[in-house]
Amino acid sequence: MPRMNVVRRVGIMGGTFDPIHHGHLVAASEVADRFALDEVVFVPTGHPWQKADVPVSPAEDRYLMTVIATASNPRFTVSRVDVDRTGPTYTIDTLRDLKKTYGPDTGFYFITGADALERILSWKDADEMFKLAHFVGVTRPGFELSDEHLPADTVSLIEVPAMAISSTACRARVAGGKPVWYLVPDGVVQYIAKRGLYRLSSSE
Numbered sequence: 121m122p123r124m125n126v127v128r129r130v131g132i133m134g135g136t137f138d139p140i141h142h143g144h145l146v147a148a149s150e151v152a153d154r155f156a157l158d159e160v161v162f163v164p165t166g167h168p169w170q171k172a173d174v175p176v177s178p179a180e181d182r183y184l185m186t187v188i189a190t191a192s193n194p195r196f197t198v199s200r201v202d203v204d205r206t207g208p209t210y211t212i213d214t215l216r217d218l219k220k221t222y223g224p225d226t227g228f229y230f231i232t233g234a235d236a237l238e239r240i241l242s243w244k245d246a247d248e249m250f251k252l253a254h255f256v257g258v259t260r261p262g263f264e265l266s267d268e269h270l271p272a273d274t275v276s277l278i279e280v281p282a283m284a285i286s287s288t289a290c291r292a293r294v295a296g297g298k299p300v301w302y303l304v305p306d307g308v309v310q311y312i313a314k315r316g317l318y319r320l321s322s323s324e
């Protein structure tokens with residue numbers, strides 16, 4: 121098939137990734153397989169405005185943990201667009217920036233867990249956002265996956281292997297001196313220790 125006729129299919133996995141864990145990675149991998157994606161770009165948030173009441177680690181640490189966690193998968197990449205933009209992080213800006221980078225032949229699939237999908241109509245310019253990407257809602261233990269509140273044909277719902285992991289629980293485990301081995305990739309365990317993240321005296 122001539123390359124020029126091929127439309128590129130790119131997944132976008134946005135998150136605060138404080139820290140990135142195997143729930144994020146399994147969701148991205150499963151969506152990549154189901155939608156035959158050429159690439160999944162992980163986009164750590166710069167300033168997650170809906171988490172303003174929670175202490176968030178420096179963007180550079182979250183970005184580096186995301187790079188470490190995704191390095192071994194040839195289809196996974198990491199973008200700095202949200203980390204490098206000033207002001208609150210809005211997905212409408214993420215999509216516009218990535219469209220500029222990838223060009224008009226790329227179809228975007230924005231991946232969200234069931235919890236994020238529940239709140240998606242509260243995101244900035246949600247109507248416009250749905251025009252720039254197809255949304256993929258994935259199952260997450262403890263949350264109901266539903267698209268009843270969303271415009272028709274804007275979202276696909278898929279079941280992914282259940283990973284009862286959250287970044288909040290990982291941070292609490294580190295703060296309490298408990299291990300996070302096998303909840304997050306090995307390199308991320310080591311990065312957290314090296315930088316002293318999530319100890320009670322740092323961000324928690």
Ligand SMILES: Nc1ncnc2c1ncn2[C@@H]1O[C@H](COP(=O)(O)OP(=O)(O)OP(=O)(O)O)[C@@H](O)[C@H]1O
Pocket residue numbers: 134135136137138142143144147231232233234235236237258259260261283284285286287288289
């Ligand atoms: N275990 C999981 N299974 C499926 N999706 C997940 C899982 N954990 C997070 N996600 C999804 O990944 C995206 C980014 O999540 P985020 O970085 O906020 O992680 P989190 O674990 O929800 O963090 P926190 O506990 O700090 O709120 C969101 O769309 C979220 O719904």
Ligand SMILES: O=C(O)c1ccc[n+]([C@@H]2O[C@H](COP(=O)([O-])O)[C@@H](O)[C@H]2O)c1
Pocket residue numbers: 133134135136137163165168169170171209210211212236242243244
């Ligand atoms: O666009 C918005 O207003 C908006 C509001 C909340 C969350 N998001 C995006 O949703 C993704 C998951 O965010 P979070 O806060 O659950 O880590 C991430 O890419 C955020 O930028 C986007």
